[in-house]
Amino acid sequence: MQLKSYKLELLIVTSVILSACGSAPLSFIEAKPRSALMPLNHYPVRVIAVDESLQFSMPVQLAAGKRQLVLEAYPSKSAARTPQKVVFMDIQPCTRYFLLAKRSSAMQADWELVKTDTETVSGCNPEDEMKKSQ
Template sequence: MNRIVNTLALFALIGLSGCASMKVTDTSLLDGRREMGRADMKLYPVRIVAIDGNYTVDRDTVRAEPGQRTLRLLAAPVAGFTQPVEKDVPFTIEPCKRYYLAARREAPLRQDFQLVVQQVEDRLDCVKS
């Protein structure tokens, strides 16, 4: 039993040491969760469904390569509607950034929205190439 535990511990140590030597490339992060604490009632969460036609599986934060991209976004339906709104939006992604995105609706019952960048942060764990 001790031999099995020691072997598993050794594999875990090797795996963790490999993670420490990995460097994050110049990718950026896109986050569509609405930042709480903001008083703008016209902002709503947005989900990044696809980037350049490549569908994502992440629900909250999506990793993206820098450059001019087309984001497919999904915003929840407003009151009285059942279908969410899906829209393609051109977006320029800079390397090593974290973007907080939101949907801005001009009226509470209007389905259409505009993409808004709430905040941009530099990623400290990123290495520009």
């Protein structure tokens, strides 16, 4: 009897996980250039957190809406430590954002965020994604 109960619980958990995959938000942050060529004094950024939730993988997948990002620029050869910055972005549904850090020189640790490009995520319906994010 316990084995049947265990199988039922496993089936319920699996179906919940699979249904969550189908409703995952389809907006992304790519903290790297879209092409292999990076402009002078531009560096990849690392997404530390989104809405106070730590991030460990790239690209970062997130729901549409106003989001708080904690970002850190990759160090240059001359500036080993870089400050983390809090940035607010209005994330649109079905959009992939390409972000970079720009320094006035390779010697500087400070940087500013540059949104280099966006692209539409194929096979994604913006109206459905907005409903999911609410």
